[in-house]
Amino acid sequence: MRQQHFVATAIGLSLLAQGMAFPALGQTSGAVAATPARLPVTTPKAAYGFGIGDNYHLANYSQMASYWRTLESQSDRMRVVSMGKTTEGRDQLMAIVSSPDNLANLDRYQEIARQLSQVEGLTDAQARELAAEGKAVVWIDGGLHSTEQVSTQQLTQTLYEMVSGQDPETLKILDDCIILFVHANPDGNELVADWYMRNQKPEDREYESLPRLYNWYVGHDNNRDFFMSNMKETVNINRVLYREWFPQIVYNHHQSGPAGTVVFIPPHRNPYNYNLNPLVLTGLDSVGARMLDRLIAEGKPGGVRREYAPYTNWAGTTLRSNALFHNSIGVITEIIGAPRAAARASERSPPASPRSRAASGARPAP
Ligand SMILES: [Zn+2]
Secondary structure, eight states: HHHHHHHHHHHHHHHHHHHHHHTTOOOOOOOOOOOOSSSSSOHHHHHSSSOOOOOOOOOOOHHHHHHHHOOOOOOEEEEEEEEEETTTTTEEEEEEOHHHHHHHHHHHHHHHHHHHOOOTTOHHHHHHHHHHHHHHHEEEEEEESOHHHHHHHHHHHHHHHHHHHHHHHHHHHHEEEEEEEEEEEEHHHHHHHHHHOSSSGGGGGOTTTTTSSTTTTTGGGGGGGTTTTOOOHHHHHHIIIIIIIOOSSSEEEEOOOOOTTTTEEEEOSSSOOSSSSSSHHHHHHHHHHHHHHHHHHOOOOOOOEESSOOOOOTTTTTTHHHHHHHHHHEEEEEEEOOOSSSHHHHHHOSSSOHHSOOOOTTOOOO
């Protein structure tokens, strides 16, 4: 059940990032158009034979890709495109999710996002008109670090909830946003999930003994490649981000939460990066604050920020920090979790230290 909780939290954070796109564009809420989903759509459990977040079960990339194609055939809220080939020759898929009306005008919204990002030749008045007409483009990836399986598995569950949800919040997100769901490392997901699931006895499943790097040549350092684009996956991602879609929010999931916590969410610690436009960083702080606010409101403690983790906005090498240098709001979260019932002691409860027990600005709800 712990794993389900962490996956649910990761999914909740993804949904929040989408909701936060409205203030990022300065838009106010409008009427929610009634756009009921074309139902039924296949659930992850029906597709995989197990639910996302179930103990001792991981879906590999082939299962995910097949399921996304099934959803695409069933839903009018979603299109699946290939961003290009991976190192091992798989199609790296991106699911474009929005309301059916928005999907019918996708080219126009993509052009608006490009113009607002590039700004050349635009007057202030023209930019405001485009912002009013356009939709917030929100990138959400998963699986960049293949052994961080909460980040990988949440991607499909979040996608499923967006194509099947009928509640007002989901419908509003679909009306106001174009969400780009991207698997950041298909080859690594295939390797890790297959290695994990090879044992028939669930309790024996693990991926600590993985026999080779999960991204060719670079392994875990695939997130240091975004300033030089050596890997095919990085080339695909950078092209879609900065030449094709220009998202206002780039949300990059990870799973290395500080010990004794549940999830790290921006704002980041000092030193402050004065090379970036301050509006980008105050925008990032706003998105992060709203995410943590929502978790606390839902009775989910354990979120931390600022000096509780070593992350800053200085390294322009990673997927999310590179986005800041393109004036996108690059969000990282680091959650804890594992695909097993008995989480590590550090995951079950905060260590008994005064620092962990005391509420602070960096940890409002211990
Ligand atoms: Zn990571």
